[in-house]
Amino acid sequence: MSESRYIPCIGLEVHVQLKTESKMFCSCAVSFGEEPNALTCPTCLGLPGALPVLNAGAIERTILTGQLLGCETPPVVKWDRKNYFYPDMPKNYQISQFDLPLCLGGGVPLYELAYPKDHQKSIENPGKEVELTRIHLEEDVAKSTHHSNYTTIDFNRAGTPLMEIVSEPDIDSAEEAVAYLNSLRQILVYSGVSDADMEKGQMRCDVNISVRPSDEKELGTKIELKNLNSVSAVRRSIQYEIGRQIEELEAGRPLTQATWRWNDEIGQTELMRTKEDAHDYRYFPDPDLLPVKTGEMLARVQQDLPELPHEKVARFENEFGITHYDASVLAAEQLLANYYETAAAGAKSAKKVANWVINNLLAELNERDLEIGECPVEAAKIGALVDLVESGQISNNQAKEVFSDLFENPDQSPADIAKAKGFEPADSGEVEGFIDEAIAANPGPAGEVAEGNDKAANFLTGQVMKLSRGKANPKQVTELILKKLRG
Ligand code: ZN
Numbered sequence: 001m002s003e004s005r006y007i008p009c010i011g012l013e014v015h016v017q018l019k020t021e022s023k024m025f026c027s028c029a030v031s032f033g034e035e036p037n038a039l040t041c042p043t044c045l046g047l048p049g050a051l052p053v054l055n056a057g058a059i060e061r062t063i064l065t066g067q068l069l070g071c072e073t074p075p076v077v078k079w080d081r082k083n084y085f086y087p088d089m090p091k092n093y094q095i096s097q098f099d100l101p102l103c104l105g106g107g108v109p110l111y112e113l114a115y116p117k118d119h120q121k122s123i124e125n126p127g128k129e130v131e132l133t134r135i136h137l138e139e140d141v142a143k144s145t146h147h148s149n150y151t152t153i154d155f156n157r158a159g160t161p162l163m164e165i166v167s168e169p170d171i172d173s174a175e176e177a178v179a180y181l182n183s184l185r186q187i188l189v190y191s192g193v194s195d196a197d198m199e200k201g202q203m204r205c206d207v208n209i210s211v212r213p214s215d216e217k218e219l220g221t222k223i224e225l226k227n228l229n230s231v232s233a234v235r236r237s238i239q240y241e242i243g244r245q246i247e248e249l250e251a252g253r254p255l256t257q258a259t260w261r262w263n264d265e266i267g268q269t270e271l272m273r274t275k276e277d278a279h280d281y282r283y284f285p286d287p288d289l290l291p292v293k294t295g296e297m298l299a300r301v302q303q304d305l306p307e308l309p310h311e312k313v314a315r316f317e318n319e320f321g322i323t324h325y326d327a328s329v330l331a332a333e334q335l336l337a338n339y340y341e342t343a344a345a346g347a348k349s350a351k352k353v354a355n356w357v358i359n360n361l362l363a364e365l366n367e368r369d370l371e372i373g374e375c376p377v378e379a380a381k382i383g384a385l386v387d388l389v390e391s392g393q394i395s396n397n398q399a400k401e402v403f404s405d406l407f408e409n410p411d412q413s414p415a416d417i418a419k420a421k422g423f424e425p426a427d428s429g430e431v432e433g434f435i436d437e438a439i440a441a442n443p444g445p446a447g448e449v450a451e452g453n454d455k456a457a458n459f460l461t462g463q464v465m466k467l468s469r470g471k472a473n474p475k476q477v478t479e480l481i482l483k484k485l486r487g
């Protein structure tokens with residue numbers, strides 16, 4: 001049976017560690033790679049009688065996220081206890097938000113470049129926005145490490161502010177789920193809310209997934225996949241699970257609501273627990289924490305909203321006259337976007353600078369395994385280098401040589417490197433001579449140029465470049481040839 005007879009319905013719950021100095025309910029530092037249990041106090045250890053104090057910075061970052069994603073923030077929010085026992089949470093409840101979360105509604109726009117590379121040419125719903133249910137704020141638990149016959153526990157992570165972003169079951173495919181995560185991550189990193197690095201566990205994802213026959217309205221039985229920790233695991237597990245669920249239904253075996261886990265090594269999902277042993281969390285308002293009025297903070301956040309990736313793309317297109325695709329590549333990462341803006345500022349051709357950054361700089365960084373933030377060459381020097389080409393000081397090929405040198409000697413200026421290499425424009429009298437020589441030696445092509453053939457002009461330019469040993473500026477040469485032969 002074909003899979004198109006079934007419609008998948010996917011919702012994601014994403015936990016994001018906020019980038020704050022201190023923890024959610026105490027003043028312990030948030031930091032990675034410290035000695036285990038070095039960053040703890042009675043509150044984040046969950047000792048009896050220790051009281052929580054709210055972290056205003058975490059609340060503000062969550063409100064900011066909501067504003068960037070078009071959510072509503074209720075005038076009053078509150079904190080609730082989510083009760084369950086687990087060794088990584090010794091007070092036996094997690095402080096979370098139940099019925100009055102910080103953000104409601106909103107959506108995540110799916111950027112084209114956020115889809116998997118192999119899928120960007122076949123996006124089903126360009127411009128789609130995935131609807132959100134809510135965003136709430138809670139605390140992270142400690143981290144257990146299981147050894148051969150014992151377990152150790154590190155409370156450094158316990159009490160780290162966690163933002164939980166819950167989507168509607170509005171995602172139709174594994175590829176849309178990937179785009180959702182990448183787009184979300186881009187916005188979180190852009191706004192400085194989180195580093196959202198899945199590999200570091202700063203962003204963790206649970207997937208709810210069901211399929212239903214295309215002629216049925218009601219959603220199918222929901223399966224939850226827990227704790228996916230990479231974008232590729234999210235994609236592969238969803239693809240696998242859609243196939244598995246359709247196979248079960250086709251074989252006449254109804255599904256039961258349950259929690260499954262993804263086994264990345266064998267590439268299959270495995271049953272974790274069924275609904276019978278699901279938790280009843282018995283939420284109730286935390287008596288240690290007062291509700292919070294959000295109005296003042298909301299007003300402050302609204303005054304100073306950062307530019308979102310898609311807004312930056314539009315601005316780059318307008319301001320610099322570059323294509324939508326180039327603008328999207330440059331705006332995909334904030335640091336790259338900043339680099340380009342600095343390079344293009346005051347340059348003769350912002351468009352050429354964009355080409356240079358995308359085609360040459362990114363390739364060079366990739367080859368050297370460097371991030372844009374580690375680029376040894378200052379942005380302004382790329383602008384200056386492209387200007388040398390634009391003003392006819394050096395040729396494009398010479399600029400490439402200067403560019404490689406610049407990586408080795410980033411303190412030097414492109415103009416100095418060009419000079420040291422003897423890349424000076426051939427003097428104009430000399431170039432005129434070469435042009436006359438080329439025309440005399442190639443009367444056929446010269447005649448064609450006069451009749452309007454541009455290819456023949458390129459041919460003659462090539463001849464002049466040879467005669468000048470690459471010193472002449474090809475753009476100027478072509479112009480001079482056309483002037484001579486067409487008047
Ligand atoms: Zn603490």
Ligand code: MN
Pocket residue numbers: 015138164
């Ligand atoms: Mn949660």
